[in-house]
Amino acid sequence: MSFKAGDNIYKFTLIKKLGGNFGEVWHAKDNSINKEIALKILEPAFEPIAKLLDEARIGNKFNHRNLLPIHYADVTTVGGKTYTLISQEYYPNGDVTNQLNTHNFLPLPQVMNVLQDILFGLEYLHNSGFYHNDIKPGNILMDGQQTAVLADYGIAGFSPSVSPVTPKNSYIVHRAPETNGSAAKISIHSDIFQVGCTAFRLLNGVSNLKNEFIALGPSDYESKKANGKIPDRKSYEPFVPKKLKTIINKALNVNPSDRFSSALEMRRKLEKLHFPGYWTSDSKSNLQGVGKKYFYQFEVLPLPGDLFNFNATKTNKSSGKTTRIGLFTSKKISEKEMNKIKTQFFEWVIENAS
Structure with missing residues (x-):
């Protein structure tokens, strides 16, 4: 891709590149309704168009304050190349990592609010038969009222019976031990594990697990994770409260059945905590x-x-x-x-x- 600010794509004008891994995400203007949006631009080289549109179909089903709304999707051709365009709500505050302090962690009150918000969204998601499967700090957006919004349904799974299903793909750094290998399955429990990883990183330094993954390599990283050594339960910063560590460690259990049974159960545990400082x-x-x-x-x-x-x-x-x-x-x-x-x-x- 070689787009730049000011380019016009279909009915959108690009303003500023926001990021993207398997494509590009831009702050853009939808000229048809004069509205600023976030525009995801995907190439079919990554996945067939039908699969790329799955994210829009999934996101368009949701109506929840803690889940990212997706407005529109289409396929267009630019310079002889075909692109899938997904228009979604734009949040000027960006993702939660923009609010980290100079020590690269998020203060406790904000972490508590973010976790409860995304668990609210996950509860709705799971009740609708979906698994998010990509919960990480970069996929948590912050709205103007500092409400956390869970974004990116590109590798979400669907299970109307709420039974485990085979994942399309996975974010290796956060994937639960049981979602690795040929018999990988995602479930409510694997989403709970990813919430635990997210909480661990926000509290102890957001680069924590990513740096360990780079240092160890995929094989050793997965091996240590399967043995309950990643995230390292002994490496919490001393300013993380013991009661909160207990909740996060339960979410990070290697055995899925030892984790919280639902997003609701984990959220209710968090709601009972109160810290004056x-x-x-x-x-x-x-x-x-x-x-x-x-x-x-x-x-x-x-x-x-x-x-x-x-x-x-x-x-x-x-x-x-x-x-x-x-x-x-x-x-x-x-x-x-x-x-x-x-x-x-x-x-x-x-x-x-x-």
Whole structure:
């Protein structure tokens, strides 16, 4: 493909390229109704036209605030080449990765909202007999009210009886262990696994699993995943709450029957959680705790003899006054002790911030 901004394709004018893996996705204008849309342009070289149109047929069936609406699809010829065009809702905020902080993770309150939103969408999807099969941060769009919208039905599966079906394709980084190999089947449980992978990446660093896949290669990556070692349940950042880790780990069980039985069940577990504080990064890219009234900071000072001072403080958002938190301030401690008190401070802010 060699399209550029300003090109006219059928009734659409291209404005800005947004991305795309098996084709291109553009911010475009539908000139027939004077509306800005997202336009997916697909070449039949990837799949037969009938299969390419499946995504539009699927998306056009849905009417749910957490599922991407697809408006229109057609086939046209440009420069002697045939293209499938899929017109869908345009979200200026883009996908959820645009909201990551400077440490490459999404703050806890936003993660909780995003997970509940996409589980709402999945519940509707599953009740309609469909499996999404491509749940990942890049397929979660954010609307103007910060509602998460699940997008891209290109490799979705359909099962009117809600029984497992053979997938068309798969996103290797997130696919569940049982969806690999000649007997691969997707189901409600494999979608739940992908939600778990998505949650793990949003909380711990969105590049986490992709980097591991690149480092290991497909074979070793799949082997470790089948043994429950990917995602690594021991590698959560210390500012991820234990109760939330328990829910995510259940979604990531190797055995499908040990995961949540439905999107509804997982969403209800998440709805019961409440955390007064969370961690993100400040304007200087330092980790910062956030409560309703205070910001929370810490400082690690290296000393001779492999010792450290650990200083914890809180700053009043209104007055700007900073005070020391004695419970988490220690002098001349070992690295092991320092890491322990830092973890305790992370956990304390999440559970007790004011």
